[in-house]
Amino acid sequence: MTDLNYYDTFIAVADDCPAPGGVVPVARGGKKTVAVLQYEMLADAPHRLTQEDVLFETWLARQELPHPPSEEERAELRARFFSRSQACLRASPLPKTYGWGLLFDAEGRIALVPRDSAEYAALAAGRPGVKVLKAMRSKRA
Template structure:
């Protein structure tokens, strides 16, 4: 089963508390800090599945660095059950980062204050679907 998005912008949540993208605090251990570091260091290289699995893996205590076979087994087990997608990520929910997926499902961070974000979120880019991140607060 393919859980990735293609040609899609996950736009910031309606109730996002910032109007400019900010680097998440947390020293690399929070979900937001881990995801930001991965995507900032590897623009256009990772898929949603990569980010979800690597975020979980990096936050496991005492796991060490698994071998290739162990990593493959862990990944298979990780995706055996339901997983929240990146619409639930704190990056577009709280920190003002849009997540732009290309035709191969690879993600690039897109700051909410950028011209590119405004153009895509405004529907001016044909072929790119815009989906909002999930709200933090209930209505």
């Protein structure tokens, strides 16, 4: 399996992101959206999960499985999930719509950084050793 994680990277919000700061996403129709799932994972555990962890756990949470998978089943599901190409977190609704930057440390673990914070401004301006990328736009330029 190819390593899909980012290292020492900051994903800044998309140029067309409507949120002026970090907005906490809410469930719609009684169901947790991708944004809600990813926000909960990252807000509750900064610098604990990698991009691969977040992508897989988000997908897994949205599956209607009859029972929680065993460790062996999880490993098989994860291998199958990553056997096909996946969109990276630059396409996540968090930096595209909700105003959250994503900071990846040297181990590829992610922390949320709200757009309206001093830390965000410093990271977006450039920090030595940290690559800055923009989230993907929602609309064509």
